[in-house]
Amino acid sequence: MSEQSTAPEQGAPSAQGAPSEPGAATSGTGIADRYREAMIPVFGTPQRVLVRGEGVHVWDDEGRQYLDLLGGIAVNALGHGHPALVSAITKQAETLAHVSNVFASAPQVELAEKLLRLADAPDGSGVFFANSGAEANEAAFKIARRTGRPRIIALENAFHGRTLGALALTHKEAYRAPFAPLPGGVEWLPAGDVEALRTALAPGDVAAVFAEPIQGEAGVRPLGADYLRALRELTREAGTLLVLDEIQTGIGRTGRWFAHQGVPGVVPDVMTLAKGLGGGFPIGAAIAFGPEVRGLLTAGQHGTTFGGNPLGAATALAVLGTIEEEGLLEHVRATGEALVRGIDALEDPRILGVRGEGLLRGVMLAEPLAPQVLQAALEAGFIINAPEPTTLRLAPPLIITAEELGTFVAALPALLDRAAQLAGAEEGN
Template identity: 60%
Template sequence: MTPPAAPGPAVAEVPGLGGGDVAERYGRALMGTYGVPQRVLVRGEGAWVWDAQGRRYLDLLAGIAVNALGHAHPVLTAAVTAQLATLGHVSNFFATGPQVALAERLLELLGAPDGSRVFLCSSGTEANEGAFKMARRTGRPTVLALEGGFHGRTMGALAMTAKQAIREPFEPLPGGVVHLPFGDADALAAALAGDAGAAVAALVVEPVQGEAGVRPLPPGYLATARELTAAAGALLVVDEVQTGVGRTGRWFAGARPDGRVDADVVTLAKGLGGGLPVGAVVGLGEGPGALLGAGQHGTTFGGNPVCAAAALAVLHVLERDGLVGRAASMGARWRADLAGVDDPTGLLAGVRGEGLLLALGLARPEAPAVARAALEAGFVVNAVAPDAVRLAPPLVLTDEQADSFTAALPGVLAAAAREGTS
């Protein structure tokens, strides 16, 4: 028997990890794409994280809806450790058990029809690039997307993203994308009618627009979109990168009551890996453009057995512990509690969202000040829009933890209001 390999160096022994002011080193070593870091975080457990000064924060952002099981979940940690100790990476010239099992599990959860297939990748923008390629495969020139939508920052995904401020520096982007008014079924019908509709390859929608301030599609819009795209022979692509995997209290936010997502393509990422980089493009059925063939797409790390094992562990725990249903019930209660807080500042205008993807709507564009005040009070939140603060906590968040933020919210709003008048 071959003796086990000697253990690697402890973290403290790895060159370059320690010493000096990390925030200052960050500014000298990394590109400034994300601005100045708010804190240097050093560890996490459940819904808690700690900074380099030892201060604890309740993480109500979960890495932007990524850490579905929170930090250092024992099942996820064990799955990743065991897989990495067995087989870490092999490239897609070979298959692995976790890769195949993950694809099978996603098809099962989606209620996918026969002929459906999965392409595994590493991120949401990569998943949406795959969907863009599927649209191109139809041979039709036009892709429809919605104003306020966010589908990623690589060139194809950015072309589908409506936010002009992040598009403009990189234009010209891939052409043929038309942005329609958000939630306007009449505008959608017009775009898919007649000769114009015959040129449409796909409609790409998010069930809830996370980056637009957590904005759910109007009731019935997605069903109408399915009818109209089917009649026009166009693909319906449902972007579940932020909303999928239990985040909104259903496995998929765009699912019908029977749990099936009635679409041609579904994209996933974020919460699927629980903190590891996992994305997926699911082609539902065998219609034109709904699948990619040999040599038409690729990724070095997609389907990596370690990341696939992580995703399988996330899906297992969500199902075992009933966390999807809990996200629905807890989110509804928390949303009502937050909306009912006593706010003498008049800053809180309402609370919207689904499950544990919520936003505090503000009466004034002071979301950055609210996020700063929340951080000072020990809570990690996100100023997702000038007048909206996003809450996307781990799905393991407890009632007591949620209630602690509700109790602190009046003080947070008051501190933000003082900053706005100073």
């Protein structure tokens, strides 16, 4: 981990006003070393030890302040410490935190009903609650298997999770190879190739097609309206389920409740959700659209211990209610457009453009410097992500303002300068 000055660079949030509560600045002391000793190293070396968050900012164990432009990878929809989440979690924890799924609870049922309304799901639809996106996709995988058809299609560059079923759908060979053999019958098609899709569906033996409206881990790559329409039309003709993975794109991230709602006529058979749904509390969901799809899983064929527990459901209801009450869908569209305008106005030849929708954006770079820009951004007080060498991913809390985003835009040319210096130093070593 490189050393950095506590003085912010151009456009960076000030380190002044860092947390002063007892333990806030010292609770991370030695944590990085202890992490290396105690944790299985699947995540590599942590970039920082974070000890506190408020709104769209977080602080590390040395008191440095950062503007959070990643939101826990599209998770912290309402930022950090939002009063609505704190209140909902506290109230529900005082009332009823967990019961087994042998019993029902009001928050669980209310959340299911709310999601069905927001998704415009037809009568007879249903929800299965899980704890994560991967688990939601496992449920969708099982629904597909229950059709009795042997083949499942996913798209090249897809990422659907790391449990074995979800991993079987994930395209990247490096993720899958160490854990073979995985559940079989999955094949991949090039995203956007309608003729390849038509040919693959022609035999009539495909159970489901899995697709992300925007492929986030591939570098924030939208499938596009025409291809989404083709997915829906061709799967319907073939009697094949269309499973839309909205784990990263759902819950207002694109300025709509779900990204597919931006394409009239595209309604999935199954939709999976997680990330922003709990605003930081672990919860996932698989929604089956219509009674026929809902009926593919029957009693005893799937389950979960924690899925849909009252505490998680109450938190998710608070997230959804706050998005509605604060008009965040419109806000996300406006701030996302302002971000793109600001980056375009830089007219920096090192930036090729911006992909994505709402507040899920990929800044495309002319050179493979994204890892170095990430490092420079941390030094300057910004948290971003580099899903691939030529793309910076931004997925900030939905509450972020255009002015706050503007500080990053203003700093971006200097970050690119610093990234080039870091790359040059790496080459010299």
